[in-house]
Amino acid sequence: MSGARPASGLRSGQHGMKRPTKTATSEADEEPRVDGRHLRRLRTEQRLVSAVGELLRESGVAALGVNAVAERAGVEKVLVYRYYGGLDGLMEAYADVSDFWPTLEELVGKKGEVLRDPDKARAGTRVLANYAAALRKRPVTLDLLAWECAHRNALTVALEKVREERSTELAEALTAAGVIPSEAAATIGTLFAAAINYLAVRGRELSVFGGVGVRTSKDWARIEEAIYVALRALARDTAHAD
Numbered sequence: 001m002s003g004a005r006p007a008s009g010l011r012s013g014q015h016g017m018k019r020p021t022k023t024a025t026s027e028a029d030e031e032p033r034v035d036g037r038h039l040r041r042l043r044t045e046q047r048l049v050s051a052v053g054e055l056l057r058e059s060g061v062a063a064l065g066v067n068a069v070a071e072r073a074g075v076e077k078v079l080v081y082r083y084y085g086g087l088d089g090l091m092e093a094y095a096d097v098s099d100f101w102p103t104l105e106e107l108v109g110k111k112g113e114v115l116r117d118p119d120k121a122r123a124g125t126r127v128l129a130n131y132a133a134a135l136r137k138r139p140v141t142l143d144l145l146a147w148e149c150a151h152r153n154a155l156t157v158a159l160e161k162v163r164e165e166r167s168t169e170l171a172e173a174l175t176a177a178g179v180i181p182s183e184a185a186a187t188i189g190t191l192f193a194a195a196i197n198y199l200a201v202r203g204r205e206l207s208v209f210g211g212v213g214v215r216t217s218k219d220w221a222r223i224e225e226a227i228y229v230a231l232r233a234l235a236r237d238t239a240h241a242d
Helices: 036-059 066-073 078-084 087-097 104-108 120-136 139-148 154-176 183-202 217-241
Strands: none
Touching: 036 066, 036 078, 036 087, 036 139, 066 078, 066 087, 078 087, 087 154, 104 120, 104 154, 120 139, 120 154, 120 183, 120 217, 139 154, 139 183, 154 183, 183 217
């Protein structure tokens, strides 16, 4: 029998059939691609920053060096220069991500409840007491506070920046809550904070300073009571002056 043959490349019965199509997916639905080199770099940077923290905890600031950090991280020291430009840049990176300095939340509470105390002298005292407690549980911070009194390097400079930023944030919160009613009150608060820094550092080695205990929680509770007496007197004087 004669008749038309199917078109070349198609079998009988396939004329007009649609090719199966893939299910359309948007770019947003697809898994993001992660560049392998970028991921390796991120992991190496994390290892280097972690190595800085480990060396600080174990041996203090004096132990920090490109060779020591690279060896602890298990990477070639050239990567410290490639990624950070040297030890100074790595110190800055550590300062940015570490919990070196107490946060505002630690000092005033998760929702700022400390500042809502109607007794502003008590509120100020609690902020300073929280500050002392936060410092005393940070041995690396105490080491660095002691170190910066006699030395200055990239790490102390970077950490100074973090400290000043946190201090400014706290001062703004205290002022907004009326806990700092005057410039004199702000200055006295700074003097108390500086005293806490010093006593917390010395409390690692000494039990008593100037007849005042500085080692135990009971010692610091008595210091808190003394701060409250001073701030309450300041509040009374400020009220009378007004």
